[in-house]
Amino acid sequence: MGRQPCCDKVGVKRGPWTIEEDHKLMNFILNNGIHCWRTVPKLAGLLRCGKSCRLRWINYLRPDLKRGGFTEMEEDQIIQLHSLLGNRWSKIASHFPGRTDNEIKNHWNTKIKKRLKLLGLDPVTKKPIERKEQVDDEKNKANLHPNTSKGYEVNVDIKSLDNNETKEVMPKTEGKIEEKENKLTWDAEVRNYEMQTTQVDLGSWTSQVNNTSASSYCSSSFSLDDSSYPSLGQYPYLQGNSLQQWLDNMDSFLSWDTFNLLDDDLSLENRHY
DNA sequence: AACCATCGCAACCGCAATCAG
């Protein structure tokens, strides 16, 4: 089945967002919630496509975003999760409240990969690079995975982490991971990892994510009249502040330190939008 | 000072998954 473009690109603005546009989008979402991304730009008075609005909100405007560099602990956790999950950035990001998949992906590509290489480790296998090359040679000989030119994402090897036999992660370009067949094993694998992880209370985090009440403001299907949909009051750190106050602060929101300070005091709710 | 290379990150693109009629 073919796919329509998300919007007709005629008359749709592209490129970097202006502060004015950000204000409009934020104002709209905080007042009305997200009913349907496709209608958001029209209702908010923006010449953007819904997809662009969604991305802007998720990656930049959401109040619960944690800005600032990744700590070494976070990096280590990303590396561990990546060895389990591969390039499934959204899954990885779900373990980092306030972080976006885009942010983690960028950080991985620009920093962590380099860091691992400096340590003489292959970013994918976390094994010494020499050994990886050997493996590649063997693959070439066997004429496997012609798409390796696509990059590192095709070689996720989590077998080395566990003796179970079913959790092989296939490259996306070769077809989607056999998620359904392997789902139970996969979930168990991730749970196992989470139980082993002591740096972050992943258990409570995932339970938050699974908690239906917590998911209420993350739902993408609510009506504009529905009191359960995301609104200003759903963001704990905004309670007590007027929308105008917050928007005023946003005049200088390129400096996100304000949010980071708030983040220190308030535990953030889950972040699936 | 001017130019070039590299880096970092926001934003875009296209596909797959999911939803709704």
Added chain:
DNA sequence: CCTGATTGCGGTTGCGATGGT
């Protein structure tokens, strides 16, 4: 169940910032 619409995701690109020559 089928089909079209919408959302979510991961890969990639574009560009401003920064550093080096």
